[in-house]
Amino acid sequence: MKKHLFLILVLFVVACQKETDEPNPGVYFVAPSHFPKPVYPIDSNVITAAGFDLGKNLFYDGILSRDSTIACGECHRQTYVFTHHMHDLSHGIDGRVGLRNAQSLQNLAWRERFQWDGKAATLNEQPILPIEHPDEMDDKIDNVVARLARHQGYRDKFKAAFGTEGVTKERMLKALTQFMLSLVSYQSRYDKYLLKDASANFTQDELDGMNLFSSKGCANCHKGVLFTDESFRSNGLSKFERTKIEYINEKPVLQIVVDEGRFRVTGNANDKFKFKVPSLRNIAASSPYMHDGRYTTLLEVLNFYDASVQDYGTLDPILRQSNGRLGIQMTSEEKRKIIAFLNTLTDDTFLKDKRFAEPDGFPVR
Structure with a gap:
């Protein structure tokens, strides 16, 4: 009888580990067996529960934008593969319209460059582009870090994620990356x-x-x-051809683009x-x-x-x-x-x- 119970337990554990089952709430990154080796060096930014939590909060908080109204999650909505559903061009701060459609966020650990034109070489630096783009969040990264540091809730989350006090640009980008790395789609x-x-x-x-x-x-x-x-x-x-406002030296200029x-x-x-x-x-x-x-x-x-x-x-x-x-x-x-x-x-x-x-x-x- 004990032998049978042991066999049942082993089969249950194996079944729970199958790639096609429901995700484990405590697992933050999966490298499926039928996927190639990730491009991103996972060991350089190991995803922890606290880091994931901080990254997710940052992702959904408009505080990353100049007037705290536009979050990453505004143009990247989960139900639609983290895209800006039915918006041909993404809308950002003050109702400004960008030049491109928001890309989906999935399986980012296997990406080699980011943005439609590959402007971001790594996932860690990718968030800087929308934060500082005038049509998206329209701020400077140092301003965002200073704004985060003024809030006790974020100071506590940064300490929980990284072990010591300090809200820094590097930590903010690492936390955002931890959340984005977790967005692995492999169960179609x-x-x-x-x-x-x-x-x-x-x-x-x-x-x-x-x-x-x-x-x-x-x-x-x-x-x-x-x-x-x-x-x-x-x-x-x-x-x-589109007629739109381009920001040249931080000044708006109407151009055909x-x-x-x-x-x-x-x-x-x-x-x-x-x-x-x-x-x-x-x-x-x-x-x-x-x-x-x-x-x-x-x-x-x-x-x-x-x-x-x-x-x-x-x-x-x-x-x-x-x-x-x-x-x-x-x-x-x-x-x-x-x-x-x-x-x-x-x-x-x-x-x-x-x-x-x-x-x-x-x-x-």
Whole structure:
């Protein structure tokens, strides 16, 4: 009898450790067995309960912006894969409108650079960009640190997270990074299918869609289990001129702007109109699409690749066919099946995980 009870206990523990079960509230970072090795050096910023808690509070607190109205969580909402749902361009302080669509926040430990144009080289420095961008939070990082230090609640949380007194820029960025590192999505139906979970069998349409996704060349850029090769590519979107206020030397100047992507960072003409290849995980939940949010449905995206790709000199060679045609030729039936496959990439466990929701008793100040 004791032997049987022991066997039952062992099976229970193993079942609780399966990747496809509910997340463990005490686990803050998961490196799934079917994922590659993380890019971020986890050992350099080990996620603790107190660090995660501080990072989450900072993420959802408007105190990071100039007038304390715009939080990271304003443009990155969990239900929509931490994007600014149905906003083509993100809105920031004083109702200002930015130039790009907010990117999803998931599986960031595997990212190599950040922002659509790769301006941030590491996850630790990524938060500085929205904090200091005039269309987003419009402040200086030192001002934010000083503001946090004035609140006893934050002083206590910084001490709990780092062991000693002190609210500093480095600690603030490390805490935000700890929270963002925890946003790992790995429990979609696709993952379960990949891990041979019998409960996650694909329909014929989904199987056909997965095969078409590969044979049509989508997987050339949206590679592997993370569905991105982390590269910067020009996908042939038409130029979109916008009249907007740009802040030059902190002064507003009305300008006509064309977003030239990676070129804005490198100044290399070969980088014009190249943007970071986004992950397609949870893609069905993250509308609108493209760096400027111009498409609201996946069918619109596939229609673009089928019939509207343009070449401004830096178009990715993958989108140039041997017969001179641009884009990826697809029938209506093929598009339907590809979308059926893309829907299997939705991870409802991640989108509803209460660990990542705005904390109770908030804000701490």
